[in-house]
Amino acid sequence: MSAGTLRELHVPGKPLLLPNAWDADTATLVEEAGFPVVATSSVAVARTLGYPDGEGTPVGEVFAAVARIARVVSVPVTVDAESGYGLEPAELVERLLESGAVGCNIEDTDHGKGAPREAGEQADLLAGIRQAAGDALVLNARVDMFLHGDERTAFDEAVGRSRRYLDAGADCVYPILAKRADTIAALTEALHPAAVNITYLPDGPGLAELAGLGVARVSLGGGLWHAGRSWLKDRLTALSGGTPPY
Structure with missing residues (x-):
């Protein structure tokens, strides 16, 4: 499938x-459930x-x-x-396209320094x-300001960075x-008509509310992997104590 799709x-x-998703099996489940795109989670892939x-x-x-x-x-x-x-950039693009990907997230954290x-x-x-990449990749620019500060204090820099990244060629x-509804609404308004990606969080707005706030993309990130791992951990704990796990 193409990046245009x-x-x-x-x-x-x-x-x-x-x-x-994080492997071929979970990717297959995502597609079988009717989702039109498979995205990966870095934490889930790494830990797996x-x-x-x-x-x-x-x-x-x-x-x-x-590639799998x-x-x-x-x-x-x-x-x-x-x-x-x-x-x-050229090598990153080459590897992404060779693997069969048509999109990627790139975050603005420098992991070597542990800072933006x-x-x-x-x-x-x-x-x-x-x-x-030309048009061959959908580029989603992750803005990590809300990882490092309160939503109110981080907002202006998040918007400023988002605008610079869009100007540099990001699609989203x-x-x-x-996660606050008022923050998300202010983001989509400030960046309109650009596509804004928001993380779905259990204590944040629901999917219908996120749509109403003008969001264009909602990611679960490592959420399903964390939930599945927690379920398995509980079953193993039960089994080690002599209780049938299911």
């Missing part, structure tokens, strides 16, 4: 819902492969996992590519990816962990 699914007020999140997984293993996912589904695949793994990358540097990275911006 994925791009067309980003409609403010009618959000694309992404229940993120035996590495920590935050670019702890060798690049070759990341893209091998993506793309091989078994017929819908577009978009990849949580963290901060780009230190690859030059300077906004201009991040914009240059995104511009390089766009130049190398992702202010991760923005």
Whole structure:
């Protein structure tokens, strides 16, 4: 499936819902459930492969996992590519396309420093990816300001960064962990008509409310992986105590 198909699914007020997968089997389940896109979760992929999140997984293993996912589904695949793994834009694009992906997230956290990358540097990275990819990738620029501060204090910088990233060629911006309805509404208004991606959180707005707030894309991130792992942990604890797990 093409990047154009994925791009067309980003409609403010009618959000694309992404229940993120982490291997070929879960990707197949996502497609069988009727979702039009398979997205990956970096934490879920990393932990499944035996590495920590935050670019702890060798690049070759990341893209091998993506290739297995793309091989078994017929819908577009978009990849949580963290901060780009230190690859030059052309190489990152080449690896994404070779793996079968037609979209990616790129976050503005510098994992080596454990802090946000300077906004201009991040914009240059995104511009390089766009130049190398042309229209072949849907570029979702993750904005990590709400990871580092209160929503009120982080808002202005999140909007400023989002605008710079859109100007650099991003198709969508992702202010991760923005969860107050008034904050999300202010984001979509400030960035209109651009596509805004929001994380679905149990204590945040529901899916219908997010649509009403003008969101174009909703990600579960590592949510399903965390829920499944918690379920399995409880079953194993029961079994180790002699109680049938099901």
